[in-house]
Amino acid sequence: xxxxxxxxxxxxxxxxxxxxxxxxxxxxxxxxxxxxxxxxxxxxxxxxxxxxxxxxxxxxxxxxxxxxxxxxxxxxxxxxxxxxxxxxxxxxxxxxxxxxxxxxxxxxxxxxxxxxxxxxxxxxxxxxxxxxxxxxxxxxxxxxxxxxxxxxxxxxxxxxxxxxxxxxxxxxxxxxxxxxxxxxxxxxxxxxxxxxxxxxxxxxxxxxxxxxxxxxxxxxxxxxxxxxxxxxxxxxxxxxxxxxxxxxxxxxxxxxxxxxxxxxxxxxxxxxxxxxxxxxxxxxxxxxxxxxxxxxxxxxxxxxxxxxxxxxxxxxxxxxxxxxxxxxxxxxxxxxxxxxxxxxxxxxxxxxxxxxxxxxxxxxxxxxxxxxxxxxxxxxxxxxxxxxxxxxxxxxxxxxxxxxxxxxxxxxxxxxxxxxxxxxxxxxxxxxxxxxxxxxxxxxxxxxxxxxxxxxxxxxxx
Numbered sequence: 001x002x003x004x005x006x007x008x009x010x011x012x013x014x015x016x017x018x019x020x021x022x023x024x025x026x027x028x029x030x031x032x033x034x035x036x037x038x039x040x041x042x043x044x045x046x047x048x049x050x051x052x053x054x055x056x057x058x059x060x061x062x063x064x065x066x067x068x069x070x071x072x073x074x075x076x077x078x079x080x081x082x083x084x085x086x087x088x089x090x091x092x093x094x095x096x097x098x099x100x101x102x103x104x105x106x107x108x109x110x111x112x113x114x115x116x117x118x119x120x121x122x123x124x125x126x127x128x129x130x131x132x133x134x135x136x137x138x139x140x141x142x143x144x145x146x147x148x149x150x151x152x153x154x155x156x157x158x159x160x161x162x163x164x165x166x167x168x169x170x171x172x173x174x175x176x177x178x179x180x181x182x183x184x185x186x187x188x189x190x191x192x193x194x195x196x197x198x199x200x201x202x203x204x205x206x207x208x209x210x211x212x213x214x215x216x217x218x219x220x221x222x223x224x225x226x227x228x229x230x231x232x233x234x235x236x237x238x239x240x241x242x243x244x245x246x247x248x249x250x251x252x253x254x255x256x257x258x259x260x261x262x263x264x265x266x267x268x269x270x271x272x273x274x275x276x277x278x279x280x281x282x283x284x285x286x287x288x289x290x291x292x293x294x295x296x297x298x299x300x301x302x303x304x305x306x307x308x309x310x311x312x313x314x315x316x317x318x319x320x321x322x323x324x325x326x327x328x329x330x331x332x333x334x335x336x337x338x339x340x341x342x343x344x345x346x347x348x349x350x351x352x353x354x355x356x357x358x359x360x361x362x363x364x365x366x367x368x369x370x371x372x373x374x375x376x377x378x379x380x381x382x383x384x385x386x387x388x389x390x391x392x393x394x395x396x397x398x399x400x401x402x403x404x405x406x407x408x409x410x411x412x413x414x415x416x417x418x419x420x421x422x423x424x425x426x427x428x429x430x431x432x433x434x435x436x437x438x439x440x441x442x443x444x445x446x447x448x449x450x451x452x453x454x455x456x457x458x459x460x461x462x
């Protein structure tokens with residue numbers, strides 16, 4: 001129904017910080033998941049959350065962005081609006097939120113229009129600020145990666161949680177339901193596969209004229225290696241991550257590939273590529289390094305590889321689910337042991353990939369079915385609910401019985417890496433440490449705190 005002359009058209013503000021996220025939102029719009037095109041004024045709010053935004057490629061400069069932005073009435077720059085503050089950490093003071101709302105309504109010409117927010121993560125800076133400023137707005141959350149299958153990172157303020165209407169997510173693991181925001185009764189809604197695939201094709205077409213991608217396609221790579229720059233997250237050292245990439249290369253070569261493309265993370269050091277190039281040259285392997293701010297999906301569109309290798313990148317699951325390309329993992333077992341604390345949000349993506357994706361170094365056959373032969377989405381769901389409970393037991397007390405049952409039946413040498421003995425002990429779950437010392441520490445928490453401080457002191461002295 002058309003708006004009456006006295007009622008301003010509603011405004012939908014879509015906050016994005018990545019091209020993949022913008023593609024997800026564009027697909028939802030194309031599929032009609034935000035209503036008819038003329039039902040609301042649509043603002044694309046771009047945020048650059050890099051540690052040093054000035055050194056990162058701005059989203060509007062990335063290949064394909066212009067086509068995605070055409071679906072909106074206008075594009076705004078969040079960094080410019082709140083400068084000199086950094087969008088990753090800035091929040092208006094509680095008393096200043098109404099003032100900021102007046103500033104944004106005036107600056108963006110919103111008037112008295114009703115505002116809907118569409119945001120990436122309620123715990124990230126841009127979304128936290130926007131939900132505080134527009135305190136009466138309805139909120140939609142979109143998740144473009146594997147973290148949506150895990151629990152909400154922290155408890156949300158009641159004033160925010162009650163306003164979240166739905167979680168839009170890609171069906172990266174068909175049949176698996178997200179845990180994110182489920183404790184608030186938020187409805188999960190899948191972004192339609194066909195719509196997302198068409199948007200990816202559009203981005204691939206937009207990148208076709210990129211000279212680096214054109215040269216890469218001419219090399220006819222049959223295997224693509226995905227870098228993630230885990231050293232930046234303090235999960236691996238740079239040397240360890242460099243070795244991880246070399247393991248990916250050796251695995252691809254052992255699987256019969258002699259033309260390989262490496263797509264490094266945009267922020268990764270050049271040494272990663274040089275080490276791979278040296279090893280490839282010595283082995284007589286044709287290696288192409290595509291160091292461009294392009295989505296991995298553009299590579300799939302233009303190069304049509306027959307294998308994608310990674311650690312736990314979302315782009316691995318995209319390759320299998322949307323392109324039918326077999327995928328294989330390398331190095332997840334190290335990450336499962338390294339992630340700290342146990343509640344680290346990366347734990348769910350790593351667990352999913354480790355559980356469902358073929359291991360290249362163990363000789364498992366890569367598949368595009370997003371599951372090794374003996375494992376299914378419902379098996380992954382039971383595992384993730386158990387991991388999710390262990391990560392955020394306070395938010396999901398109703399999962400305790402199922403988690404205890406799973407651990408009793410399934411915890412063994414093949415699944416123990418998914419759990420921390422310390423965490424199981426703290427939650428008094430099967431698999432916990434039942435030593436006399438552990439029991440004493442559980443009875444007298446103060447002793448545990450003293451022990452931890454002493455351990456920290458020893459580590460500092462070393």
